[in-house]
Amino acid sequence: MRALSKATIYALRALIYVASKDNKDQQYVTIGEISEELNISFHFLTKTFQVLTQNGVLESHRGPHGGVLLKKPIDRIFLIDLVHILEGNDFFEKCLLGLPGCGEKEPCPVHNFWKNVKGSLEKEFEKTSLAHLIKGISTGKMRI
Amino acid sequence: MRALSKATIYALRALIYVASKDNKDQQYVTIGEISEELNISFHFLTKTFQVLTQNGVLESHRGPHGGVLLKKPIDRIFLIDLVHILEGNDFFEKCLLGLPGCGEKEPCPVHNFWKNVKGSLEKEFEKTSLAHLIKGISTGKMRI
DNA sequence: TTATATTAAGACAATTTTGTCCCAAAAATA
């Protein structure tokens, strides 16, 4: 099951990279560095980072010593927001069978079943922040 | 979140259609009828149905009065098996970040989180059969 | 045995997603 597009996966890995870099003086991190470290296409990552910048997740700065940095503390950046931005606000509304023009009123056979699954996933995303995600990295037991 | 490919979605809807048709004398149902009723491309559905036939979910028969029918009782056809056949056996092994060559030994930040989500989804698929999925159709309160 | 109905199979086209490339815009600095 691929829950997320590659573009989103790249963005998440990149954000985890930035978040896990303890960067007290808040220096900008270049997309070049990130893409190189994580082996992600520079231009592809740049494009999806633009979306994050436009949506207030990242702050970007051009020119020498430029780059990107997180606009909020890592414990206030939640997976659910990232997913809404990157995959669309209807991410958790999409359904298993994807029938046209259906819903609560006239639900298909899997409607209630899927509603539960989605519900628990959504809760999980709501309570998971970048801070949670980078736990374990510092100990060296996890990697991106 | 699109959990399943369109090919799989079509197959599931088609199977639900066949299963919900109470067909005591076990007549073959033509793919033509199914594709027309559900507005699915005939040829596309035919191809994914071939996979189901090759994997013992459907029995097919060519020629006049031919078609397909379920090879097992509807309460013995489980979502998890269909998904394994249609999406690959690694469906529930795929991970959120999809890093190359990682796993339990050297897990990434989201590994444990995702493991739980996948686990509950898998259980849900294991216990859901076609029989469960067609409930509510007979009452006319649900549709495919 | 011929015509017909149906699935099987594979070639091909369209669309979407992913990835590459080029140049413009902005900022620092020399």
Next chain:
DNA sequence: TATTTTTGGGACAAAATTGTCTTAATATAA
């Protein structure tokens, strides 16, 4: 001001997925 470094943005290419079409194989029945 000129040069360099960096993101921004768009055109284009490649790959994967989805959809269409044509022909073959098989079974039924007239």
